[in-house]
Amino acid sequence: MTYNIAILGASGYTGAELIRLIAGHSSMKIKALGGNSKAGQRMASVFPHLRHMDLPDLVTMEEIDFSQIDLCFCALPHKTSQEVIAKLPKTLKIVDLSADFRLRDPEEYQRWYGNPHAAMEQQAEAVYGLTEFYRDEIRAARLVAGTGCNAATGQFALRPLITAGLIDLDDIILDLKCAVSGAGRALKENLLHAELSEGYHAYALGGTHRHLGEFDQEFSAIAGRPVKVQFTPHLMPANRGILATVYVKGDAQAIHKALQSTYVEEPFIDVLPFGEAPSTRHIRGSNFCHIGVTGDRIEGRAIVVAALDNLTKGSSGQALQNANLMLGIEETEGLMMAPLFP
Known part of the structure; x- marks a missing residue:
């Protein structure tokens, strides 16, 4: 069976990434591409790297016949x-890539x-889209809220450790580097190239980054009490990738075993292996996340490092993984491509 897909916000990076991924999917056909600011343009002119694909032209949302759509990806701010999702048909399956329903x-x-939520009816039915931990809920969902890319990376490193009670919940430091496409x-x-290249800087200092809301929500729910991590993101002059270095109090070997047992069946x-560290070079353009663990010279402390592609596993790849579950398709369909190297 082939499912008709719409992508709203198709002129952005995550929209283009969805198109790239769906190009290799055996059960999905892109029926409509929404992009109000570039409506009327061909995708080949907006994203020349997609010119080989037979794609519909960009249109406004009002021009899309959603009665012909099985699932809609919403890649809007x-x-x-x-505001857009509140107006869509109540029976339409939706994967939202924004922060609005997280x-x-x-x-x-x-x-x-900074603004009141304007779609509480839809919020009530939304399922948090961290696939590996909400798989059953996602299968049955109509609306799935994709996670933040930084939030996904930190959670892959920390959720199993909080669940197993292996770390000091009051002493978690998350140092994260994100590529520029995350903006x-x-x-x-x-x-701008002249402002960003050949440099590297911290931002959202002192606990002001919005993805902290997801960390607070998810970690506190697991622990059964408030958990607040110390989190500093950094912008690096690269197109893709996130590298999270997490400093915790706990036994490094036990932490490694807990991560292995949690993810042993995850594709x-x-x-x-213990002592090895991942690199963004080794996951670029893929839906994979690599996690490494090592001990520290200070006894009783450990370092966990996680790497993923912010546009794929951190956003559009995660969205497709969730859509597969929602439509009853094999979860890995369209997502097993190897990383790009070098």
Whole structure:
């Protein structure tokens, strides 16, 4: 069976990544591409690397006949996404890549994103889209909220350790480096080549990054009490990739075993041999996440390092993985491509 797919926000990086992934999918056909700012244009002119594909032209959302669509990916900015999704047919399956349905508490959403939630009916049915930990709920969902790319990386490293009670919950330091595509495709002065290249800087210092809302929500739910991590993101002059270095108090060998046992059957999570560290070079363009563990010279401390591609496993690949589950397709379909190297 072939399912008809719509992508809203197809002129952005995550939209283009969805198209690239669906190109290798045996059960999905792209029926409509929404992109209001570039409506009327051909995808070959917006993204020349996709010119070999037979794709519909970009149109406004109002021009799409959703009665012909089986599943819609919504790759729009937060705030816009909830307004759009509230107007879509109530029976349409949706995977949202924005932040609008990640936080279950509307007060937390307003705190982190600065505006009231405008689609609480849809929020009530949304399932958090971290596939490896919400698989059963995602299968039965109509609306899935994709995670933040930084939030996904940190959770892959830490969720099993919190569940197993292996680390000090009051002493978690998460140092994360993210490539520039995580900031989206909009023109921004600080992302110009001359401003960004040959440099490397921290941002959202002091606990102001919005993905902390996801860490607080998910880690506290696992632990059964409030858990707050110390988190500093850094922008690196690379197109793709996230590398998270997590410093914890706990036995490094036990931490490694817990991660291995958690992910042993997971097709996209690879725990490296003890003492090895992953690199963003080795997951680029793929839906894989590599995790490494080592001890520290300070007794009783461990270092966990996780790497994934922010556009694939951190966003569009995760979205396709969830869509496969929602449509009853093999979860790995369209996602087993090898990483790009060098």
